[in-house]
Amino acid sequence: MSTITSSGGKVKTLTVRRTVSLDAHEINSLISSATVPVFGRVNVIHLL
Numbered sequence: 644m645s646t647i648t649s650s651g652g653k654v655k656t657l658t659v660r661r662t663v664s665l666d667a668h669e670i671n672s673l674i675s676s677a678t679v680p681v682f683g684r685v686n687v688i689h690l691l
Contacts, residue, residue: 644656644657644658644659645657645659667687670687671687674687
């Protein structure tokens with residue numbers, strides 16, 4: 644668990660976990676027509 648503070652003073656607590664192959668569908672849903680020109684088409688399975 645980690646705590647971060649924004650420049651505006653807001654504090655957030657984050658819980659981090661490892662990515663598993665079951666997350667691929669959700670990660671893939673973040674790819675849109677606006678992100679492809681910037682980052683290219685990313686093979687999500689390759690990232691895992």
